Amino acid sequence: MTTPPFPRERGGPGISKANTRDPGLLRAQENIWPARAAEMAAIFMVGDGLIGLLQPRRHVDLWKDDALGTEKLVSPFVDRPGRRRLYAVVQIAAGLALAARQRP
Template identity: 80%
Template sequence: MTSQPLPREGGSPGVPGASARDPVLLRLQENRVACGAEMAAIFMVGDGLIGLLQPRRHVDLWKDNALGTEKLVKPFVDRPGRRRLYAVVQIAAGLALAARQRR
């Protein structure tokens, strides 16, 4: 089975260009967006579950020297109830995002 090179917008050496309305290019772009949205939904649900079940441990993991996340978790330090509430919202948003995916 020989595969044809995928068309690129503007083309490249040996590969014809594709217009912005090329159906193959549009389908590839839609798939990329769908996969990104699905990955974000999975992250949101997973992170939310961990935050719901182990709020103190999860916040402690990210509160010190964690690549700039210290400011993001500061509102949750020593407030497990607040982290659990955020976790429920995070899980609901992740599930809603996943449910919107059509493919």
């Protein structure tokens, strides 16, 4: 009798091979959420930076009043689009650097 090409779910020939896993693969899968969170942060940084770069006044105006505490964060950029654009370039670069450090 020949061994089937794929192991059976409930046992049979080759089932022990199906249960062995690559230890490197296990390490990569054990703690995937921090990498996903970092990737999401990088996406946010790049996107927010692009909006701040292209539409600095509109973007700051959106967050300067009644925005759950962000008024203090954006106050250095009110009526200073050049400063917001400079910050946007730094934000985009930091987001790209963070994304580049992530490994699948």
